[in-house]
Amino acid sequence: MGVGIKGFILLTVVGVAAWLALAALPDSARAEGKAPAAAATRLWTNVTANVGGDKWGYAGVCLLTAVPDSDEVIAGVSEAGLWQTSDGGKTWKKLGEKDAVQIQNRPYQILFDPKDAKTFWVSGSYKAPGVFKTVDAGQTFVSLGNANVDGIAIDFIDPQRKTIVVGHHEQDRAVDKSTDGGKTWSKIGDKLPEQTNFTSDCLVFDAKTFVVNTAGWKQENGKQLPFGIYRTEDAGATWKKVSDAGPSGPPCVASDGTIYWQTLWNTGLIKSANKGATWEKLDGPIKANPIEIAGGKLIAPVEKQLYISADAGKIWQKLGPELPFKPNGIICTAKSHVIYAWRSSETKEDNVISRWEMP
Numbered sequence: 001m002g003v004g005i006k007g008f009i010l011l012t013v014v015g016v017a018a019w020l021a022l023a024a025l026p027d028s029a030r031a032e033g034k035a036p037a038a039a040a041t042r043l044w045t046n047v048t049a050n051v052g053g054d055k056w057g058y059a060g061v062c063l064l065t066a067v068p069d070s071d072e073v074i075a076g077v078s079e080a081g082l083w084q085t086s087d088g089g090k091t092w093k094k095l096g097e098k099d100a101v102q103i104q105n106r107p108y109q110i111l112f113d114p115k116d117a118k119t120f121w122v123s124g125s126y127k128a129p130g131v132f133k134t135v136d137a138g139q140t141f142v143s144l145g146n147a148n149v150d151g152i153a154i155d156f157i158d159p160q161r162k163t164i165v166v167g168h169h170e171q172d173r174a175v176d177k178s179t180d181g182g183k184t185w186s187k188i189g190d191k192l193p194e195q196t197n198f199t200s201d202c203l204v205f206d207a208k209t210f211v212v213n214t215a216g217w218k219q220e221n222g223k224q225l226p227f228g229i230y231r232t233e234d235a236g237a238t239w240k241k242v243s244d245a246g247p248s249g250p251p252c253v254a255s256d257g258t259i260y261w262q263t264l265w266n267t268g269l270i271k272s273a274n275k276g277a278t279w280e281k282l283d284g285p286i287k288a289n290p291i292e293i294a295g296g297k298l299i300a301p302v303e304k305q306l307y308i309s310a311d312a313g314k315i316w317q318k319l320g321p322e323l324p325f326k327p328n329g330i331i332c333t334a335k336s337h338v339i340y341a342w343r344s345s346e347t348k349e350d351n352v353i354s355r356w357e358m359p
Contacts, residue, residue, distance in 0.1 A: 043321045046351040047089025047340070052077035057106065060345040061352045062124075065110045066331045067137075068117040073333065073340055074138070075353065076107025082122065082138060088338070089355055095138035103132055103141060108150045108169075109250045113161070123152040125169035131182060144182030151201035151250060153210070163207045163235075167200045172225070175199050175212050177236055188236025197225045201250060203259065203276060208235045211276035215246030215264040227264065231276050243279040245270050254292045258312065262289045269300075271313065282313045293332045301327050301341070324354055332358075 051061065057079025065074050067084075075083045075092065081103040083092040096103060105124030113119035118137040121144075124130055130149030132141040148169045155163035162181050165188075168174035173196060175189030189199050189212070198216030205211075214228045227246025230239040247261035247270060254260065259272045266287040270279045286307060290300035298309045300316075304323040307316040320339070327341035339356045 044324050044341070044354045044356050045089075046324070046353070047085070047355050048349075048351055048353045049085075049089060049092055051075050051083045051085075051092040051353060052080045052348070053083075053094065056080055056345075056348050058346055059106050060348065061342050062107045062344060063110065064329060064331050064340055064342040064353065065112075066333045066340070068112055068114075069334050070117070071333045071335045071338065073331065074110060075342070076110070076122070076124070078106045079104050079127065082107065082110075084138060089340070089353060096132075096134070096141040099141050101129065101141075101143045105130055105149075109152050111152055111154060114156055121152055121154065121164070123149040123166060125150055131164075131166060133182065144178075146176060146182075146185055153202045153204035155204050155207050157206050163204060165202045165204050165210050165212075165236075167202045167212055169200060170198050170216060170218075171200075172196055172198055172214070172216075172218060175202060175210075175236065177210075179207075188232075191232075191236055192230055192239050193241075195220070195225055196230075197227055197246065201248065203251065203253070205275045209233050209275065210236060211242075212239075213247045213261075215248050229276065229279065242277060243270070245279060245281070249289055252289050252291060252298075254298075255296060260290050260298070260313065262287060269313065284313065284316050286313065286316055289329070291330055291332055293337065299330065299332065299339070301330055306330070306339070320356055320358065324351060 056077055059078035061075055062078050063076040072086050082095040084095055085092045105127040107124045109123045111121045119135045122132050125148045128147035129143040130146040131144040133144055134141045149166045150169045151167040153165045154161055162179055164178040164182050166176050173189040173192045176185045177188045178185050196214040197218050199212045199214055201213045203211040211231050218225045228241050229243040231242045232239050246264045248264040251259050251261035261270050269282045269286050271282050272279045285302050286300045288300050290298040304326055306319040308319040309316045323341055325343050328343050330341045332339050337358050342353045345352050
């Protein structure tokens with residue numbers, strides 16, 4: 001069967017492009033039929049720039065998040081607060097710079113109000129306070145107290161955002177709840193069974209329905225404490241174990257409500273389509289939390305390579321050039337669809353944030 005004139009033109013263009021790429025390679029690379037390492041990474045741009053200022057804390061860049069409906073990106077830097085770029089990472093500006101109470105913790109998660117991106121909450125561990133809120137896009141922050149916080153979740157069904165749930169860093173049965181927007185906190189993790197692992201991450205579906213993980217390195221008498229996922233439908237008065245998996249990190253909640261959650265130490269990926277009531281394991285190469293981009297597609301890294309799925313994680317295909325490093329996470333800006341990758345570093349390194357413009 002013929003390819004037709006359009007097909008012929010396409011094949012010709014592709015063939016010329018391939019020939020030019022091959023001609024640009026050294027003789028040794030052409031003979032082996034592969035590109036040199038530099039060619040594989042040249043499309044990723046280092047945009048670390050001045051993020052975090054002159055000095056970072058122990059963990060360096062701890063998180064990266066894309067501001068909804070914009071191309072702005074916020075980085076959380078250990079003991080150095082939040083930094084925002086509006087020019088694609090060429091320059092970074094510290095948020096809340098004039099606040100009396102500075103963000104000096106190790107930022108872990110940022111949660112935007114779905115009705116107003118100028119309002120968001122940020123959690124962090126080690127240095128108190130552990131929870132902050134802004135209503136002016138980060139110009140100023142208000143401390144909501146608590147300490148050594150990892151995951152944070154909010155009841156966005158309630159227009160007043162009264163119910164907030166947090167999980168604590170490397171602590172078991174340590175889940176707190178606020179019903180007044182963060183003014184006061186009460187313990188609900190103590191209702192979980194004894195002999196469970198760390199409860200660092202959480203999800204809130206409404207004022208009574210929450211999910212928390214139990215996963216970590218905690219042992220007792222040389223034995224690893226059990227992993228799991230627990231769910232409550234009575235605001236934490238009782239909990240039911242719904243999975244033996246041990247997820248970790250802020251999960252990806254897709255636009256259709258499906259939850260994708262990596263299991264600890266990147267050992268696998270699990271999925272729930274019914275607000276965490278049941279979970280299934282996904283096969284395939286992906287072991288890290290994915291992100292969702294326009295059209296409901298998922299993107300996730302495997303070592304130094306991005307993969308994309310258009311069918312809810314059933315089939316994955318390689319996407320783009322090789323990354324310059326193995327990332328801790330990736331994000332995608334809403335308007336220009338630019339991918340940013342980041343990694344945590346104990347010292348101030350040259351390249352910890354890179355960006356790639358998707359075709």
